[in-house]
Amino acid sequence: MSQGKDEGKLEDLYLITLRNGPFAHESFSPSEDLLNFLWNECKVLVVGAGGLGCELLKDLALSGFRNIEVIDLDVVDVTNLNRQFLFRQQDVGKPKAEVAAAFIAKRISGINIKGHHANIYDQPREFYKQFNLVVAGLDSIDARRWLNETLIDLVETNDDGTIDVSTVIPLIDGGTEGFRGQARVIIPKMSACFECNLDLFPPQISYPLCTIANTPRLPEHCIEYASVILWPQQQPFGAGTKVDGDNPEHVKWIFERAQERANQFHIQGVTYRLSQGVIKHIIPAVASTNAIVAASCANEAFKLATYIANPLNNYMLYNGESGVYTYAFETERREECPACGRAQPKKICVSPKWTLADLIEVLREDTELRVKSPSLTVSSRALYYSSPASLEQATKENLPQSLDCLLEEGCEIFLTDPALPLGRKLQIFFHKCSKKNK
Amino acid sequence: MLKLFSLKQKKQSAQEQTENKTSSNKTTAAELRLQKDISELDTGKTLSVYFPDKNNIVEFIVYCKPDEGIYKYGCFAFRFKIPPTYPHDPPKVKCETKVFHPNIDEEGNVCLNILREDWKPILSLNAILYGLQYLFLEPNPDDPLNKEAANLYRDNKAAFYAQVQRSMRESGAYYSR
Numbered sequence: 001m002s003q004g005k006d007e008g009k010l011e012d013l014y015l016i017t018l019r020n021g022p023f024a025h026e027s028f029s030p031s032e033d034l035l036n037f038l039w040n041e042c043k044v045l046v047v048g049a050g051g052l053g054c055e056l057l058k059d060l061a062l063s064g065f066r067n068i069e070v071i072d073l074d075v076v077d078v079t080n081l082n083r084q085f086l087f088r089q090q091d092v093g094k095p096k097a098e099v100a101a102a103f104i105a106k107r108i109s110g111i112n113i114k115g116h117h118a119n120i121y122d123q124p125r126e127f128y129k130q131f132n133l134v135v136a137g138l139d140s141i142d143a144r145r146w147l148n149e150t151l152i153d154l155v156e157t158n159d160d161g162t163i164d165v166s167t168v169i170p171l172i173d174g175g176t177e178g179f180r181g182q183a184r185v186i187i188p189k190m191s192a193c194f195e196c197n198l199d200l201f202p203p204q205i206s207y208p209l210c211t212i213a214n215t216p217r218l219p220e221h222c223i224e225y226a227s228v229i230l231w232p233q234q235q236p237f238g239a240g241t242k243v244d245g246d247n248p249e250h251v252k253w254i255f256e257r258a259q260e261r262a263n264q265f266h267i268q269g270v271t272y273r274l275s276q277g278v279i280k281h282i283i284p285a286v287a288s289t290n291a292i293v294a295a296s297c298a299n300e301a302f303k304l305a306t307y308i309a310n311p312l313n314n315y316m317l318y319n320g321e322s323g324v325y326t327y328a329f330e331t332e333r334r335e336e337c338p339a340c341g342r343a344q345p346k347k348i349c350v351s352p353k354w355t356l357a358d359l360i361e362v363l364r365e366d367t368e369l370r371v372k373s374p375s376l377t378v379s380s381r382a383l384y385y386s387s388p389a390s391l392e393q394a395t396k397e398n399l400p401q402s403l404d405c406l407l408e409e410g411c412e413i414f415l416t417d418p419a420l421p422l423g424r425k426l427q428i429f430f431h432k433c434s435k436k437n438k
Numbered sequence: 439m440l441k442l443f444s445l446k447q448k449k450q451s452a453q454e455q456t457e458n459k460t461s462s463n464k465t466t467a468a469e470l471r472l473q474k475d476i477s478e479l480d481t482g483k484t485l486s487v488y489f490p491d492k493n494n495i496v497e498f499i500v501y502c503k504p505d506e507g508i509y510k511y512g513c514f515a516f517r518f519k520i521p522p523t524y525p526h527d528p529p530k531v532k533c534e535t536k537v538f539h540p541n542i543d544e545e546g547n548v549c550l551n552i553l554r555e556d557w558k559p560i561l562s563l564n565a566i567l568y569g570l571q572y573l574f575l576e577p578n579p580d581d582p583l584n585k586e587a588a589n590l591y592r593d594n595k596a597a598f599y600a601q602v603q604r605s606m607r608e609s610g611a612y613y614s615r
Contacts, residue, residue, distance in 0.1 A: 149465045201526065209583055213543065214585060375477035385477055385492075386477060387479065391492055420474075
C-alpha cells in the first residue's frame with residue numbers, strides 16, 4: 001500500500017482534530033497531541049467479537065485507534081457468517097477473537113491488535129487496568145454486570161477522598177436485540193453504572209406454565225411444552241441429560257414432539273429453526289442494528305479520547321422496528337447502588353482476640369450502621385446468619401471463635417441487615433489495643 | 439469532566455503484571471443481594487428452610503406446612519435453586535413431595551406467575567414463599583397444571599378433599615404432631 005493512500009485515509013482525522021468547531025467540548029483545543037495520543041498511547045479493549053464486536057473492531061480501527069485488544073471465548077459458527085464479516089467459511093471452529101484480530105491486522109497497516117481467546121472472568125484485574133477505554137458488545141447481562149463491577153473496582157480514591165481520575169476507565173456498552181438497540185457511556189463512579197438501573201432491562205420472555213400445559217395458542221407454547229414438560233418426563237437421552245440447543249438430535253426430538261402437540265391443537269408454525277430459537281432463547285440478530293449501535297459506540301470512544309465533541313450523556317436507545325426512532329437521555333446514579341454506590345467499605349478496627357460475638361456487638365452499637373440483627377459472610381463463606389433459624393443454628397458455632405481464627409487482616413466482610421436497604425462492605429483491620437466501648 | 443488524553447497516563451502493559459490474582463465470576467452486588475434476601479426470609483410458623491451447605495446459599499429447601507385449609511398437616515418440600523443471574527431471573531423452584539394439586543404437576547413443576555412470566559427484580563424470595571403458601575390455601579383451578587385435580591376441585595370438593603388426603607398419605611407428606 002502506498003504512503004499516499006495511507007495519508008489520504010488520515011485526512012478526515014486531521015480535519016477534526018486540528019481545527020476548532022462549533023460542537024467541540026469546551027475544553028477541547030486543537031492539537032497534534034490528540035492524534036498522537038490516539039495512535040501511540042490510547043489502548044482500547046473490545047469485549048466480545050460477535051455481531052457487535054466485528055462492527056466495533058472495524059469502526060475503531062478505521063477511526064484511528066491503533067492499540068486494540070479483543071477478548072471472546074467463543075469460536076466461529078457457520079450461522080455467524082451472514083453478519084460477522086471478519087469471519088469466512090474456513091474460519092468455522094476457530095477462536096473468534098484471534099480470527100477477528102488477524103483480519104483487522106491484515107487490512108489496516110500499522111495497527112497493533114491482539115486477540116484473546118479467553119473468558120473475561122478469568123482475566124486478572126491487571127489485565128483490565130492497562131486500558132484507557134473498554135468497549136463492550138456482549139449479549140449477556142451477567143457478563144456486563146461483572147465487567148461493570150470490575151471497572152468500578154479499579155477506581156482508586158485520593159487521600160482526600162476524591163476520585164483519582166487516572167484510574168477511571170470508561171465503559172462504552174452496546175447492546176442489540178432484533179431491531180432494537182442501545183449504546184451507553186458509563187464513567188465508573190462518576191456517572192450511572194450498569195447496576196444503577198439494572199431494572200431497566202426487560203425480562204426474558206417466558207410463558208405461563210399452565211398455558212403451556214393446557215391451553216397452547218402459539219407455536220412457542222408447543223415447543224416449550226416439549227422442552228419444559230415432556231423432556232423431564234421422558235428423559236429421551238438418558239436420565240439427567242439436559243436440553244442442549246446446540247445438539248441437533250435434541251432439537252429434532254423437541255421439534256417433533258412440538259409438532260405433534262401443534263397438530264393436536266391445530267396450531268401452525270412449528271419449525272426446526274423456531275424450536276432451536278425458543279430453546280436457546282434466540283432473538284434474531286439484525287445486521288443493521290449491530291452496525292448502528294456499534295457506530296454509536298465507536299463514535300463515543302473517539303469523542304472520549306479526543307474531546308472533539310461532547311460525549312453521549314449517557315444512554316442512547318434505538319428502535320428500528322417500525323420506522324427509525326432514537327432518543328438519548330441521562331440515566332441517573334443511584335445513591336445506594338450496590339456496585340458504584342457512594343458508601344465506601346467501612347473500616348472496622350478490631351483486636352484479633354475478640355470473638356465474632358464481640359464484633360457483632362460492636363456493629364450493633366455503631367451509630368452509623370444502626371443494624372439490629374446483622375448477617376455476615378466473608379468471600380462467600382458464612383460467618384453468622386441471624387436468620388433464618390436453620391442458618392443461625394449452623395453458624396452460631398462461630399460466635400465464640402476468635403476473629404484471627406475466622407478472618408484475615410484486611411479482608412472484606414459482607415454485612416446485611418433488615419435495617420440496611422442493601423448490604424454494606426466492611427473492611428477488617430487488626431489492632432492489638434482495640435477496645436470495645438462498652 | 440474526565441479528559442482521557444490530558445491524563446497522559448502510561449498504562450501498565452499486561453506483561454509487567456506482578457500480581458496475578460484470578461477473580462471469581464460472582465459479582466459483589468449479586469452476592470450481597472442474595473445474602474440479604476436469605477437473611478430476611480420470613481418463615482413464620484408454617485415454613486422452615488434447610489440449607490444443605492451453609493457456605494453455598496444458592497441451593498436450599500423450603501418446607502411448607504399449611505396450618506389450615508385442605509392441605510393442613512401436610513409437609514411439602516420445595517427445592518430452590520438461585521441462578522447466577524438472580525435477581526434479574528427468578529429462582530428455579532420444584533416441589534419434591536408428590537401432591538394432588540391443581541397447580542402442581544406430577545414432576546413437581548409449580549405454576550405460580552411470579553416464578554415465570556411475572557417475575558421482577560424488585561420481588562424477593564419472600565414473595566415466592568408467600569405465593570407458595572397461598573397456593574395451598576387457595577388452589578387456582580382456572581389456570582391448571584394438573585387438569586384432573588382442577589376439574590375435581592371445581593366439580594366435587596368432597597371427592598377432591600378425599601383425593602388430597604389419599605395423596606398425602608401415599609407420599610408421606612402427612613406429618614403427625
